[in-house]
Amino acid sequence: MFVVENSFAPSDALANIRGSAIRDLLKLTEQPDVLSLAGGLPATELIPAERISESAARISADPQALQYTVSAGVYSCREAVARYLGADDPSGVLLTHGSQQALFLLAHALVNPGDLVIVDDPVYVGALQVFQSVRARVRALPITPSGVDVETLREMLEAGERPRMVHTVSNFHNPAGVTVTAATRIELARLADRYGFIVVEDDPYGRLRFSGADVEPIAAHSDRVVRLGSASKILAPALRVGWMSGPSGVIEMVELLRQGADLCGSTFSQLMVAELLDDSAWLDTHVAHVQTEYRLRATALTSALECELGGRIQFSQPEGGMFCWARIPGVDTSRLLADAVTAGVAFVPGAAFGVEADFSECLRLSFSALPPDGLHEAVRRLAIALESSSN
């Protein structure tokens, strides 16, 4: 017999991908009695289901809305997204099946195996998986309170390194919570122009600011920026509508790759998103409501951390997004997790987000998915877990 024993062996690209510890963990912590600070889901009860249902019923009654569309997406939705982003030109916008697909297609369209790609440390795990799947040479720079470590990046560039891409989550970083400062954005854009790399400005959370002032996007400072966004956090994840905006040359390349990747997005979903983004009076009210709720939740979480764990835990006050990044000096949070689940609370240990640096004392706490009293109870349980794990 000639049977190739490893006929189901993974490709080198797949073998290079680290599974998402978060998603694996989520499976373990999906017990009804565990309060989860681990997930990355927006608040289910704040999804505007009534408005979406009304729109879904009306739009899908037209069979044309249920047909295939073109790979770049329904034109009226590209226009609506361009308006939403304050841009004029829909030809610079391509609609994707969530912004994760935008990142995946972008990397596959532009990055060769061995190309250098710079990410933050801690990293958005979905970005790490993408760059691993194209077998890039990934370097992770420890994120600073100003965002991307542009000092170290500049030193690398001056030493002759030539990255293909630099990826960051620009607003309310997942998991680090940091927002890239204006000065760092300008410097990153300047370096991109000078050294010819592409900045991937991954921005799913920007609209979820509940305190402080918006910062101009990195894309405002350079033409070498591809900006990613999504309807998932402001409307609903199941619409699966994300987008990229950037140079039309890049958009056209991604469009070609997308033909083979999945042909096109959902006409139906894109028409719904176009309608909801264009209804700016409704959208502003809805987003303001989500912001208010998230502010309450963020405050509830950090107040509880102060109250229950003050002195033992370090964190900064979130200004938006869904995550609080914290550190408990002297505690290995991966080991703490077992006690935490026993105590009825889950979080994601920092090690899940580390590439080169050590985040074993850190943890990511999501405040979006639980109401204030749930958050307080979750932190109370975390304190119990910490107590029992210290014994």
Next chain:
Amino acid sequence: MFVVENSFAPSDALANIRGSAIRDLLKLTEQPDVLSLAGGLPATELIPAERISESAARISADPQALQYTVSAGVYSCREAVARYLGADDPSGVLLTHGSQQALFLLAHALVNPGDLVIVDDPVYVGALQVFQSVRARVRALPITPSGVDVETLREMLEAGERPRMVHTVSNFHNPAGVTVTAATRIELARLADRYGFIVVEDDPYGRLRFSGADVEPIAAHSDRVVRLGSASKILAPALRVGWMSGPSGVIEMVELLRQGADLCGSTFSQLMVAELLDDSAWLDTHVAHVQTEYRLRATALTSALECELGGRIQFSQPEGGMFCWARIPGVDTSRLLADAVTAGVAFVPGAAFGVEADFSECLRLSFSALPPDGLHEAVRRLAIALESSSN
């Protein structure tokens, strides 16, 4: 200045993809006065919009249906697809964003650059693009009236070639119209078991049989088969729900890759598909209606070809699906297309589907998207184009 001039250069993977001439052509022929036999769209007016709209309104009213789901898909929909396929085990089913995505993920999970992949000639262009995007070594075997050319394949295998995958559209081939015979399926499965390759049984059209008898799937004869299917042709393309069924080891690998590719599908869409597939009384009636209409259309097309072009054109009578593959000896159909569009009709020239063989005298005619009188008029215009191009 250090600017890398080609900072927007495509990756080697992207540079290796041939654009879909069909999609490019479709853009050119999208004129209101052109009757198109070129598209690959199901009949818009046969999409069950009323039923889908009712389901969409009800399902999306629950915000839980608008949340993220797991990468393999909503479990109840995996169960419904397993039942639809006559299988017991939903763990062997993974839901994708259309079956094109299933093929893309499968190839990226299992094929390395340089691996040999066998496709049909003429080829389903979406499959060629996928295998080009993983930089496979693609060999195309001229399709026979029995489907995959298993004789030549066996000779290649005996000569020592070891393909990683063999891809075919098993029922009502796009574009060749052929259905793989039972004997060829059995032989292909035997060769897969003996030589350790994976058969990709791409089957979006199987349910659209309007004449003749169903043939048992290739997957019935070997465990080395990954079968792809879709709700696009029986329900609606914009649902973007496809699936793969196969060995659980393969499913798990694709699930990991999918985390990075786009996280997950649409909970909402998958819940709708689960409901519609499970409503088998309604589904059977709906599909029977589509089959009847497609039979009328296929007959209208071939009658018109006989009537208007008899003696000049060769084709076989479709038994299902959406396409009629034809040949006009002595005519270069790529050159004919310009005259055809002038005469108000579009088709896809055979050359668009050729990999190694010469299909310059062939053309793909879709009968799904026009009613019978439209098809007759389209063929009349084709005859005019042929007349004027002969002059």
